[in-house]
Amino acid sequence: MIYQRNLIKELSFTAVGIFVVLLAVLVSTQAINLLGRAADGRVAIDAVLALVGFWIIGMTPLLLVLTAFISTLTVLTRYWRDSEMSVWLSCGLALKQWIRPVMQFAVPFAVLVAVMQLWVMPWAELRSREYAEILKQKQELSLVEAGRFNTLGKRNGRVYFVETFDTESGIMKNLFLREQDKNGNDNIIFAKEGNFSLNNNKRALELRDGYRYSGTPGKADYNRVSFRHLSLIISTTPKLIDPVSHRRTIPTAQLIGSSNPQHQAELMWRISLTVSVLLLCLLAVPLSYFNPRGGHTYNILIAIGLFLIYQNGLTLLFEAVENGKIHFWLGLLPMHIIMFAVALILLRVRSMPARPFWRAVAESLTPKGRK
Structure with missing residues (x-):
């Protein structure tokens, strides 16, 4: 349909711009940091480019998650601000019908994050640590x-x-x-x-x-x-790092079924980052609601708050699994289930725009057929 094609097209262009901006800012910061260390003699100047390259690979999954979330939130918020969303809703297009094009946009991001997290990242982490070890040994020879x-x-x-x-x-x-x-x-x-x-x-x-x-x-x-x-x-020559010496370098196939808490925590994190792309984009649909008459962008603040809660919750569960306090599944599922439930509640709330917010929340929590 027309609205789906236009939305996906606008989301794609916006995502490219946001990813480039985020990458440029973070790479500039990291490059300045490494150049400062090179000026002090702590890092060889000819190693800066390689270290920045490894760092970019490591940051790409998180950047993709942020790009998908910010793009969806930004584009849909503009639809509300320009009353374009109101026009579509008045034409009989329900808010939940926007989920499909958003998911069509989010799924490629999730696949890319999965590939990065499950296959590319372990390899890149191993190469990075090997290079850092060799560089460290070379520095011992050159820094006199x-x-x-x-x-x-x-x-x-x-x-x-x-x-x-x-x-x-x-x-x-x-x-x-x-x-x-x-x-x-x-x-x-x-x-x-x-x-x-x-x-x-x-x-x-x-x-x-x-x-x-x-x-x-x-x-x-x-x-x-x-x-x-x-x-x-x-x-x-310094011994290269054993692939199993650090959990981030271990191939995903070896993590599956492992009873080691650290391995379970690493597998949980790799899966969680992939799932978070889909859930954050789903959350962005109701969070993008904006009242042009009010002029307040509270939705952006709420979106930032939920994102921080989501990421911090995953971090806490990661540490709990790593320390052996909880089982793998108890670390993997709770935050995703909670955020999915929040997304469903907000979708029902925003489907009742005529009702006050808290009344709509109460009604969304009440099963159909009951008063």
């Missing part, structure tokens, strides 16, 4: 503080000192290093220059033109050996 004693790797007693450090070339000048082996013997190394390297899956400290002293502390048995090049293995 000259004029200070620093620890090297995870071996006990391995300490080094650098007089000068060229950040562009990565070359260290006048380097001192002291390490202790398993037998308690000291190895003291002086080198004119050196640099860190990451080759063949190994992290190493490459030293040139220096001396190595080996012996037992407190005894005059130190041996001196000169060298032109010395390579000290720091460690092998």
Whole structure:
């Protein structure tokens, strides 16, 4: 029908604009934050783009939920404000008949959120954590503080000192290093220059033109050996994150049927975000009611309040399932059932515009056939 096609078309155009605006604002904020951390040396500048990309993937499901809800609420509120909705209602088109086109608009969003939450997000989270771990290890090789004693790797007693450090070339000048082996013997190394390297899956400290002293502390048995090049293995390439080490990286198929409370909570959240798209769009139909004569946009405030209650309720139930306080189904169903009931009540209330609000609410709660 004409009204359905026009509504879906307007909802689609509005959704594109809202998604772009939300994404631009959030990406700008995150990019500024990461650039600030890069300026302080906490993040490599060449890693900012990749980190922003992973962050966008992680935020996309929530952005899609917000986009669908805000688009539906905005477009239908404009219909009420411009009296277009009143015209359609006076022509015999009931408010509940607007649910079908709204759901036709919301279902693709729900499918996209489901795909993101159930399949894309675990993969992206795993890649993100692997990249962050590798980046962390690379930073240990590149961030050298000259004029200070620093620890090297995870071996006990391995300490080094650098007089000068060229950040562009990565070359260290006048380097001192002291390490202790398993037998308690000291190895003291002086080198004119050196640099860190990451080759063949190994992290190493490459030293040139220096001396190595080996012996037992407190005894005059130190041996001196000169060298032109010395390579000290720091460690092998950091072990990539195990897919089951964090619940957000676990594939959905492995979460299903798991008795682990944390796994159940993660599965609950992935499903809940998908269901919330449909319920929020359904809620937007009665919440969009606007009285042009009143001029007050209380419906927007009520919509924001219900959204916050919905999301906070899901968060509380998520934590309860995670801590093993309640069963999976008791965490998944209550908030969705409550919001669905609220949507049905509001739909019945808005189908009786001539009655006062609270009287309409009371009548909507009264079964048909009873007074």
